[in-house]
Amino acid sequence: MGLIVQKFGGTSVADAEKIHLASRRAIAARERGNRVVVVVSAMGDTTDDLVDLADQVCTWRGTKYNPPKREMDQLLATGEQVTIALMAMAIHAQGCEAISFTGGQIGLVTDNAFSKARIQSINHQRIINELDSGKIVIVAGFQGVTPDGDLTTLGRGGSNATLVALGAVLHADVCENYTDVDGIYTADPRIVKNARKIDRISYDEMLELSGLGASVLQTRAVEFAKKYNVPIEVRNSQNDNPGTWIVSETQNMEHIVVSGVALKKELIRVTIKSVPDQPGIAATIFSTIAAGNIVVDDIIQNVMDDNTANISFTVEHGDLADIKPVVEKLTKVLGGRMQAIYQADLAKVSAVGVGMRTHTGVAQRMFKALADAKVNIQNITTSEIKISCIISKEDGPRALQAVHDVFELEKAK
Amino acid sequence: MGLIVQKFGGTSVADAEKIHLASRRAIAARERGNRVVVVVSAMGDTTDDLVDLADQVCTWRGTKYNPPKREMDQLLATGEQVTIALMAMAIHAQGCEAISFTGGQIGLVTDNAFSKARIQSINHQRIINELDSGKIVIVAGFQGVTPDGDLTTLGRGGSNATLVALGAVLHADVCENYTDVDGIYTADPRIVKNARKIDRISYDEMLELSGLGASVLQTRAVEFAKKYNVPIEVRNSQNDNPGTWIVSETQNMEHIVVSGVALKKELIRVTIKSVPDQPGIAATIFSTIAAGNIVVDDIIQNVMDDNTANISFTVEHGDLADIKPVVEKLTKVLGGRMQAIYQADLAKVSAVGVGMRTHTGVAQRMFKALADAKVNIQNITTSEIKISCIISKEDGPRALQAVHDVFELEKAK
Numbered sequence: 001m002g003l004i005v006q007k008f009g010g011t012s013v014a015d016a017e018k019i020h021l022a023s024r025r026a027i028a029a030r031e032r033g034n035r036v037v038v039v040v041s042a043m044g045d046t047t048d049d050l051v052d053l054a055d056q057v058c059t060w061r062g063t064k065y066n067p068p069k070r071e072m073d074q075l076l077a078t079g080e081q082v083t084i085a086l087m088a089m090a091i092h093a094q095g096c097e098a099i100s101f102t103g104g105q106i107g108l109v110t111d112n113a114f115s116k117a118r119i120q121s122i123n124h125q126r127i128i129n130e131l132d133s134g135k136i137v138i139v140a141g142f143q144g145v146t147p148d149g150d151l152t153t154l155g156r157g158g159s160n161a162t163l164v165a166l167g168a169v170l171h172a173d174v175c176e177n178y179t180d181v182d183g184i185y186t187a188d189p190r191i192v193k194n195a196r197k198i199d200r201i202s203y204d205e206m207l208e209l210s211g212l213g214a215s216v217l218q219t220r221a222v223e224f225a226k227k228y229n230v231p232i233e234v235r236n237s238q239n240d241n242p243g244t245w246i247v248s249e250t251q252n253m254e255h256i257v258v259s260g261v262a263l264k265k266e267l268i269r270v271t272i273k274s275v276p277d278q279p280g281i282a283a284t285i286f287s288t289i290a291a292g293n294i295v296v297d298d299i300i301q302n303v304m305d306d307n308t309a310n311i312s313f314t315v316e317h318g319d320l321a322d323i324k325p326v327v328e329k330l331t332k333v334l335g336g337r338m339q340a341i342y343q344a345d346l347a348k349v350s351a352v353g354v355g356m357r358t359h360t361g362v363a364q365r366m367f368k369a370l371a372d373a374k375v376n377i378q379n380i381t382t383s384e385i386k387i388s389c390i391i392s393k394e395d396g397p398r399a400l401q402a403v404h405d406v407f408e409l410e411k412a413k
Numbered sequence: 414m415g416l417i418v419q420k421f422g423g424t425s426v427a428d429a430e431k432i433h434l435a436s437r438r439a440i441a442a443r444e445r446g447n448r449v450v451v452v453v454s455a456m457g458d459t460t461d462d463l464v465d466l467a468d469q470v471c472t473w474r475g476t477k478y479n480p481p482k483r484e485m486d487q488l489l490a491t492g493e494q495v496t497i498a499l500m501a502m503a504i505h506a507q508g509c510e511a512i513s514f515t516g517g518q519i520g521l522v523t524d525n526a527f528s529k530a531r532i533q534s535i536n537h538q539r540i541i542n543e544l545d546s547g548k549i550v551i552v553a554g555f556q557g558v559t560p561d562g563d564l565t566t567l568g569r570g571g572s573n574a575t576l577v578a579l580g581a582v583l584h585a586d587v588c589e590n591y592t593d594v595d596g597i598y599t600a601d602p603r604i605v606k607n608a609r610k611i612d613r614i615s616y617d618e619m620l621e622l623s624g625l626g627a628s629v630l631q632t633r634a635v636e637f638a639k640k641y642n643v644p645i646e647v648r649n650s651q652n653d654n655p656g657t658w659i660v661s662e663t664q665n666m667e668h669i670v671v672s673g674v675a676l677k678k679e680l681i682r683v684t685i686k687s688v689p690d691q692p693g694i695a696a697t698i699f700s701t702i703a704a705g706n707i708v709v710d711d712i713i714q715n716v717m718d719d720n721t722a723n724i725s726f727t728v729e730h731g732d733l734a735d736i737k738p739v740v741e742k743l744t745k746v747l748g749g750r751m752q753a754i755y756q757a758d759l760a761k762v763s764a765v766g767v768g769m770r771t772h773t774g775v776a777q778r779m780f781k782a783l784a785d786a787k788v789n790i791q792n793i794t795t796s797e798i799k800i801s802c803i804i805s806k807e808d809g810p811r812a813l814q815a816v817h818d819v820f821e822l823e824k825a826k
Contacts, residue, residue: 075498
C-alpha cells in the first residue's frame, strides 16, 4: 500500500491495444491497494508526425523557416493530451475510475524556455483530491505552462522529468518507468551479447551512464530523483520481469567495482592549437561554444613550450555543422596563430562504478584489457566513479566487450 | 480599417497548402490595415480520427463503452490546438507576426456541459494586447474551459459560436465565415440547379433556414450574432467571390417575400392517438422526449369527439431508434387506449422570408405550386416568416424546385 507513479513511454502507448495493456498495469497497482498516478508520453510516432506537419507549413516558396518555439510547443503538447484522454477512457472501459490532466491543469509551471523548459512548481492538490476520491490520475508528461499560461515542453526525456517531479511532490514510494527494455544493462545488449540486467544502481552511476549515452533515463530526471531521493524502477511494459532500481547509494554498493560499461559512437575531437596561454581564455572558448547550445566533453588542455596551449574536446558527430562556424569565429576573434583540427571517426568506451572510489588498480585493468584487445587509446578522462578512453570508432564494439569481460560484468554480483 | 474576425472550417485548413491559403487571407486583411483575429477548426478528418481512436480504447472484451464526456472533450480539443499552432507558423513563414491561443488561454469560460458547453465569458484583454502589438491572433474554435480549468467543447457548429462570440466581445466590424461554398443559396444548389446566391439575409431568416437544415451556419451562432448585432459574411475560402451577408433586418428586406426555400429529407412522423385530453399532458409528453435529447418539430394536436386528442410531431430519421422506447414508455405510464403510429419516408419543404409579414397570399401561392407539381401536402405548419409542408420523401426534390420556381428565386431581387 503506497503511492506509485507509473510512466509509459511512446512505444508503450502506441495503439489501442498497448494503451489497454498499460491501463491493466495501472488498475492492477490500484487493486493492490495503492494510490496510482500515471504519466504518459505521446503515442508512437505522433511527435514525428507533428514535426513533419510543422515542416510543411514552415516551408514557403521553397524556403524552410524555423517555427516560433512557442508555437512548436503549442503543437507538440497535443500529443500527450491525446494519450491522457485515451488512457482515462481505457481505464474507464475496464471498470475503474480515472481522470486525465494536462500539465497546465495540475499547475505544472515552468520557466518560459520553450522546447526545453524547466519545471518550477507543481500544484499537486488537485491530484491529491482525485486520488482521495479513489481515481487513477493520468498526467500528460513532457509539458507544462508558463506563469502566463503559455504551453511549454520539457525537451528530450521530458516525460521522465514529469515522472520524477510528480514522484517528488507526491512523496511517491516508487516511480515505475515502463519502457521497451527490461531495465538498465551492464552494457548495450545489442553490442555485448552477455550483458546482464542490473538489479540496483546508484543515482550517481546512473548519471554517468546517462551522460554516456544510456538513453533509457536522461540525466535531468536522474538528477532530480537524486535531489529528492525518489526511487525509480525501470521496467519492461511487455512483461512482468523485475526491473532495475535506481536508488541512493548504499554501503554495500561499493563492493561492486564497476557497475556498467558504455560506448559512445561517432564522436569528433576538435583540437585548437596555439591558443595564447592567458587566464580566462578557456572560459571564453567554452562559453562561446555553450552559447551555441553545443555539448562538449572530454576537455584536455596541454601547455606547450612556446607559451601557447592546445585545447581539445569531443563533440557528437551530429554537432559538427554547428561547431565549425563557432570555432572559426573564435580563432578569428582570439587571433594569433590559432588553428583548429577536426578528427572524426572516434568513439569513447567508459567504465562506471562507485566502487572505484575505494578500489585501486581499476584504470590499469581497463587499459590492459584494451591493450590486449589491440585497441589504441587516444585520450583518457576520468571522474571519481568513471574512466573514459577515446578510441577509434572501428574499435568501439571490440573495446566495449573487452572492458565488459575484464570486470566480469556478466556474472551476478 | 477595422477589426475582422475570420473563421476557417476543417476543409479550409485540411492540409499545409490550404493552411497557407487561409494564412494569405489573414495577412491580406492585415495588410489592408485591419486588425485580424482568426478562428480555426480541426484539420479535415482529424476529429473523425480522434473519435475512431476513442472507439477503439472504449471497446473492452467485445463490449463498447461510452467514453466519459470530460475525457472526450479533453481528446477532441487537441484538434483545434494543432491547427492554431500550424496556422501561426504558416503566417510566420510568410513574414508576418502571429500568436496562437487555445480557448483556455483567452479565458473562454463555459459551463461544464461537456460536449455541448455554452460560452459564459471571454477575457479578451490578451487578444487586444497582441492585436495592439501588430500580431495576427489565432484562436482555437469549438473549445473552452470550465471555471475549474477542465476543457470543454461547444458541440456541433462550435467554431462558429467561437467566431461570433469573439466578434461580439471585440466589437468586430465583420465576422468572415470561410467555407467551401460561395454563400447562402435560395435553395440547395445540389437539388435546385438554378438556385441563386443570396447577397443579404436577415438573422431571423437565417435562423429559420438553419433550423431547416441549411448547414453552413448553425442556429446558435446566428442567435448569438443577432443578439449582439454582429454582421457575418459567409464566403468561399477557394475564391474571391463576394459572399452572403447575414445582418439585422432592414426595411427594404420586406420587399422580398421569400428569401429562400429549404428541404428536410428523411423525416418520420410520430402520431400518438387517444391521448387523454387533460391539461398538462402535452407538457408531460414533450418534456419526457426532450429529456431523451431528441429534437421534435411540426407539432400538431387535434382534439377528437371522444374527449381524447391525437398528437403528432416529426423527428429526423436518425432519431427513430431513440424515440421509440421513449414513446412506448409514455404510452405505458399515461395509460388509457393510447397508441403510437410511425410514418416514415416523409420530407418537409419550407419557404422563408421576412416579407411574409407584410405580404398576403404567400401560402396560397405555395400550395398551388405544390398542387400543380402533383405533390400531396400531409401537414402544414407556419411561423411569422415561414411556411412548411410535410410531404412524402419521394416528392421532395420536385416540391423544392416547384416552390423555388413559383417565387422566382432564381432572379436577382
